[in-house]
Amino acid sequence: MKPSLALFLVPFTLLPSFAQDPAILQVKVIEGEGIVYAAGSRATRGVTVRVIDESGNPVDGATVSFRLPEEGPTGVFSSGTRSEIATTRSDGRAGVWGMQWNRTAGSFEMRITVAKGQARAGTVCGLFLSESGEASGTARVGPRSSRKWLWIALAVGGAAAGGVAAAALGGKAGAPAPAAIPGLQIGTPTIVLGKP
Numbered sequence: 001m002k003p004s005l006a007l008f009l010v011p012f013t014l015l016p017s018f019a020q021d022p023a024i025l026q027v028k029v030i031e032g033e034g035i036v037y038a039a040g041s042r043a044t045r046g047v048t049v050r051v052i053d054e055s056g057n058p059v060d061g062a063t064v065s066f067r068l069p070e071e072g073p074t075g076v077f078s079s080g081t082r083s084e085i086a087t088t089r090s091d092g093r094a095g096v097w098g099m100q101w102n103r104t105a106g107s108f109e110m111r112i113t114v115a116k117g118q119a120r121a122g123t124v125c126g127l128f129l130s131e132s133g134e135a136s137g138t139a140r141v142g143p144r145s146s147r148k149w150l151w152i153a154l155a156v157g158g159a160a161a162g163g164v165a166a167a168a169l170g171g172k173a174g175a176p177a178p179a180a181i182p183g184l185q186i187g188t189p190t191i192v193l194g195k196p
Contacts, residue, residue: 021117022053025062029112029125031095039073039103039129046097047125051088051114058092062116066096073108073129075101088114105131 032047047066051059068074068082077084078098086094109124 022059022119024054025059025114025116025119025121026052026054027064027112027114027121027123028052029123030093032127033125034127036128036130037101039101039105039131041101043075043097043099043101046095046099047110047112047127048093048095049112049114049123051092051094051116051121058090059088059116060090060092062088062092062094062114064088064094065111065113065115067111067113068099069108073102073104073106073127075099101129105129 027049030048030050032045035045037043049064051062051064053059064086066077066084066086068076070082074082076082076099077096078100084096086096088094107126107128109126111122111124113120113122
């Protein structure tokens with residue numbers, strides 16, 4: 001008897017799962033970034049991420065690891081450890097909540113890593129523990145916040161310098177110079193050559 005060709009065909013469902021795994025993962029914090037919690041409190045809100053593949057589709061069944069710092073402003077998850085594992089749902093979301101914060105005030109980052117098959121991705125979520133005991137659901141902290149304030153300060157400084165330059169140029173053209181900006185003083189620059 002000849003062997004049937006059907007004996008050598010492998011059903012699609014028996015193929016290894018890595019054939020269906022995404023080549024690229026992208027992870028984004030969609031809830032919890034920049035939240036301020038009272039030091040020593042328990043988190044009433046959590047951190048949620050969304051994981052998508054290279055086509056922008058949500059990734060179901062990805063393993064997401066959330067990790068808190070070992071020292072400084074930090075806390076523990078409900079398990080009593082500094083790391084927690086979650087799995088994304090069909091919408092690509094996974095999250096943690098109910099963290100117990102320590103009493104050390106300051107900013108810190110929760111490290112988040114995602115894995116599905118051979119693909120890996122990671123990000124951080126900036127959080128803050130407040131010494132005053134007041135929590136806020138809208139405050140932004142961490143590097144993104146400080147950069148925002150840096151750009152605002154540069155814009156204000158640039159506008160003020162532009163106003164001074166316009167006043168100087170306007171005075172030379174015979175037009176009346178605008179009034180000085182109150183509280184703004186620009187001193188003589190100091191240039192030092194060599195070692196101070």
